[in-house]
Amino acid sequence: MTIQEIDPRITQTRAKALEAALMLIRDCGIGQVTHQSVSAKSGISRSTLYRHWPEVSDLLNDAFVLVSKPPISEFVSQGSLKADLYHLLSGLVSAIQNTEWGKIVPQLIAAAAVNKGSADLLHEFVQERLEVAEQIILAARRRGEYNSDITPENFLILIIAPVYYRFLLAGFPIDDDWIEGHVNSVSPLFKNRSR
Amino acid sequence: MTIQEIDPRITQTRAKALEAALMLIRDCGIGQVTHQSVSAKSGISRSTLYRHWPEVSDLLNDAFVLVSKPPISEFVSQGSLKADLYHLLSGLVSAIQNTEWGKIVPQLIAAAAVNKGSADLLHEFVQERLEVAEQIILAARRRGEYNSDITPENFLILIIAPVYYRFLLAGFPIDDDWIEGHVNSVSPLFKNRSR
DNA sequence: TCACTATGCAACAGATTGTTCTATAAGTTA
DNA sequence: TAACTTATAGAACAATCTGTTGCATAGTGA
Structure with missing residues (x-):
């Protein structure tokens, strides 16, 4: 009952091909x-590529899987809700502006619109990220910093969505000052209870 | 000095071809x-298509132009800021869910990521829409309903962005109840002044 | 060492791409 | 109406791309 060894040639071929595919996508x-x-x-x-991925869509899918499974870092509170939100957005903006993710996500969005597999991948990725970020709100609630009718999920979307909107749709710049102003803008909602 | 008449055959060919292109894009x-x-x-x-559009990108661009220049309706206030925002979001959600726009915008986003012409088109479209929607905030400000440090632009993005986030990224449903809840969620910001 | 198998390469038929030419039909002008 | 101008469809074409196969080679594991 030994562990199945994988031929390193296969691993290498897959890695090289998917990296090239990601560059092309980007x-x-x-x-x-x-x-x-x-x-x-x-x-x-x-011929080797055809052997590994008979359809281009198979190749694309594997490339998207590769880029949509980045390591999720453990949540460590910065001490306050504002600081945690700022930290969250900084990380997101940095990922969008300095990593492959920012170049790939528009293509993944387009793929998701016409291909269920890609859609599932994208939605799963987003869902996963939202759930991790939810820790921020739950921690703030425990500290008494967050007390609102707005669900954690909706509140997080309120925070995160403008970043994607500016990046994907408007082409507006996003810098630290904007992030700080944005967090300040929504901070009155931390404790407001609408009726 | 007569007005240049355009051969109706050209008009027809362009219309038919661009409609077909949009269906394929969608x-x-x-x-x-x-x-x-x-x-x-x-x-x-x-051969006729090659004569009109030597490159596929020319064809795509014209198709995107066609879909990103919808008529902008005159702003008529519903009487209150909340009502105006609800009306704005209803229209947006309806456009996304019931018209070509919802199917085309993901593709336009992808095109914008690798093609400057498409990017300009998309950003111009978004900018134009934001400016029209700004009337809502300005009218509310005149009525004394809006008095916040948040700029009209940032406030509108706060309102609009979650719709696109749910639609493009999360795949979450958007119905009237959600829209209403969303508007209520942000309503405490109408008059809050952060410091 | 030996069996196994992933890879690269060449070759191939079939499809696609981009171009050009010609006949025809539609539009325009007088 | 007749004479013109021009847009289109269709065929033909070389060049390229696509998908598949057979075979020699070289890396892998026992």
Whole structure:
């Protein structure tokens, strides 16, 4: 009952090909991803690519899986709700502006609109992130900092959504000052109870 | 000095081809839009399509222009800020759920990420809509209903962004109850002044 | 060492792409 | 109406791309 060893050649081929695919997705969009273009970019032969991924959609899916499963860091409170929210948004903005994620997510959104597999992947990713971020609100509630009719989920979306809106739709810049102002803007909602 | 008459054959060809292109974008994504597929869907011959749009990107661009220039309705206040915001979101959600716009915008976002022309188009569209919606806030301010440090633009994004987030990223449903709850959630901000 | 198998390469038929030419039909002008 | 101008459809084409296969090679595990 030994553990199944995986041929390192397969691992290498997959890694190289998916990295090339991600570069193509990022720079040219999913429409430019073909067995041929991935072969040219990765050095993997076309026949090998067909053997691993008979359809381009299989390749795209694996590439999206790769980028939508980043490590989720443990929640450590910064001490206050405002500080935690600022920290959350800083991380998000940094991921969007300085990592592959920012370049890939628009393509994943487009893929999700026409492909159920991609949609499931994207929604699962977002759901997972929301659940992690919910710890922020629950911790604040325990400290008595958060006491609102707004559900943690809706409140988090209120915080996070403008970042994506500015980035994906408006093309507005996002800097530390804006993040700080944004957190301050919503802070009156921490304790308001609407009726 | 007569007005230049446009050959109706050209107008027809363009209309038919762009309609077909939009259907392909909506159903299959921009990657599936080719002169051939548009020809098959529209009945326009391939050679004619090449004459009108030498590159696929030209065709895509014209299609996106078509869909991103919808008529902007005059602002008529519903009487209160809450009612105006509810009205604004209802219209947006309806456009997203019941018209082409909802199916096309994910593709336009993806195109914008790799193509400056598409990006300009999208950002201009969003900017224009924000400016129209700003009338809501300005009217509320005149009535004394809105008095906040949050700029009208930032406030509107706070209102609008969660709709797009739920639709594009989370895949969450959006119904009238949610819209109403959302407007109520942010209503404490109408008059709050943060410090 | 030996069996196994993933890879690269060449070759291939079939489809797609981009271009050009010609006949025809539709539009415009007088 | 007749004479013109022009847009389109269709065919044909070389070039490229797609998907598949067979085979030699080289890396892997026992």
